[in-house]
Amino acid sequence: MSQESLDEPQTDQRPATLPWIVAGLLGLSLAGLTAWVGWNNYDLGTLDRPGPGFFPLLVAGFLALTSVIALLESRWARFSDETIPWRRFGIAVAIILGGALALPYIGFLAVAFIGGTVLAVLIEGSFRWRIPIAMAVMTVAVWLIFEYVLEINLP
């Protein structure tokens, strides 16, 4: 190993300029929306009696300011280069988001069983019959805890 490679910091950091610009622009948009909606819909009141629209305007200003700072800092922003396995990410997000949206329609038992099985297969890497069996036991156990121990009705 050369001396240079020993002296150089072992870095796996990559520029995060684009994500930071996106974050800054999203922040600016949100600030604009907050200010516009607040200005047009809520009473600002006066300094000695501020209304419900007063503080949101300050928040919008702070949001805009920090978004501009993010845009300015984007040039130096870095992140750890840990590759995202996009297929796995897509499936996991679909399960977490889909499960949340489907819960009121198909109920907790179905969502937890189906979602849990897909996640377990994703983690394990392949389908095995023990997975749906274990997930069925887990689903019923969680349901029983909420229904009978915590006395909270799940859909």
Add this chain to the structure above:
Amino acid sequence: MNLLNTVMAMGPMEGLLHGLSIALSPELLLAALVGALLGTIMGLVPGIGPVTGAAILLPLTYVFDPLTGMIVIAGMFYGIMYGGSTTSVLLNMPGEAPSVVSSFEGYPLAKQGRAGPALGVIAIASFVAGTGGVILMSFVAAPVAQAAVVFGSAEFFALTLGGLIVLARIMGGSLAGGLLPLAFGLFLGILGEDAISGAARYTFGVREVSQGVSIVALAVGLFGLAELLRIIIHRGDTPYVGSLRWRSLIPTRDDVRNSWGSWFRGGGIGFGMGLLPGPSISLATLLSYKVESLFGRDRKKFGKGAISGLAGPEAANNAAATSSMIPLLALGLPFSATLAVMLVAMQVHGIQPGPQLVSTNPDLFWGLIASLLIGNIMLLVLNVNFIRLWVAMLRVPNWILLPTVVALCWAGIYAFRLSWFDLAVAAVLAILGFFMIRYNFQIVPVLLGALIGPLVERHFRQGLTAANGDLTYFFSQPIAVGIWITVAVLVLGLPIMRWLMIRRENSESSAATTPPAATS
């Protein structure tokens, strides 16, 4: 006023005894046991730290009354930390940041076949420091709260807004890395009904938003589901764990001789550091490790399994966790992410901690402090007797554990307000949190902004009304001025110090690489 005087007149020991008289009921003892048990189990899941664990377990406390719920949460808090230390020693996989230091000496001890004594010393050091911390806490918390009773809107505005800015700056590496998430959190905090006028704000016709963003969806989504998402996609194999018997936990005479001083040194460091904002618990463990490497009896063994290098940081960890509750209970300010989740738990039960808590709800205030003491004893008993169970827990494969935890999150978020909208919000926040962590934006300020933001607004508007619209009121009261000066020093002083250190390092490295001038 009489009640206030009576409560304030209660000394720390009387207060602690009063708390014990409440917390020693069979139901509350069971609550402490359940909390410590659940917390330890959650802490054993590698990758799940105290924040994620507390967020995931939070929904399980809904059914309890406020005091019982808080006792369960406090037990969980300690339990998660012990669980995290166990995985540090046995697997070299710290469950949480403060446990990282435990793996430095704990894992080499485990590799030498001394995992049992290592875990035994952790249990004893944690117990000694935690118990001492709670006793000290009972002396400090009530006077701090008492001093803060005189605070008006100007002081509270400075404390809440200044505290948020300091925490966002300390937690975020860059300026926008902490402040932009804070601004987003403040935005989330203004959604829903205005607490003063009752006007609905930014609801866009969605009924669920009129009640504000669910704090449970926020905490579980940002901390629980986002972290689970990260663990699931970077699939980790279930590690191999050997067997352990409870008898093997008993430390040898040498272990005790080498570590007893560290229990107290670590405890003292931890208690002091825990009172500071930011990642003070992690810093306390690091500082304690450094101190033990200088003063520990077995310092020559450092890096190869020194028991003092394990006992000191563990004691610091527990003492800091205890003392960090003082600002939360006495001022209503959470100084760390875990405490922010604790604040969520309190708000779920309708409790707003702060200077008034000791006077308006002394049973809860002293009951909680006493229950921390009981929680420590429970944890010692649990850790000694159930070590084989914990080791067996570590063998449960991730493909069973992680989907179960996701299902618990779904059920818990829904159960809080029986709202599917909250589930959708949590899922979206999980994805947002995942990318925020990836690109070095801090997620803690989002939660803090949403939690503390409404308090900032209330004190700001009340202060303006009280001062007839005079903005200088916030910067002219002596205590408020002191708070703002402290905020300025912390916010501006740290970057200046960092800049000076970088400059010094650069000049040293350039001096080292410059060839010596030829002499004639």
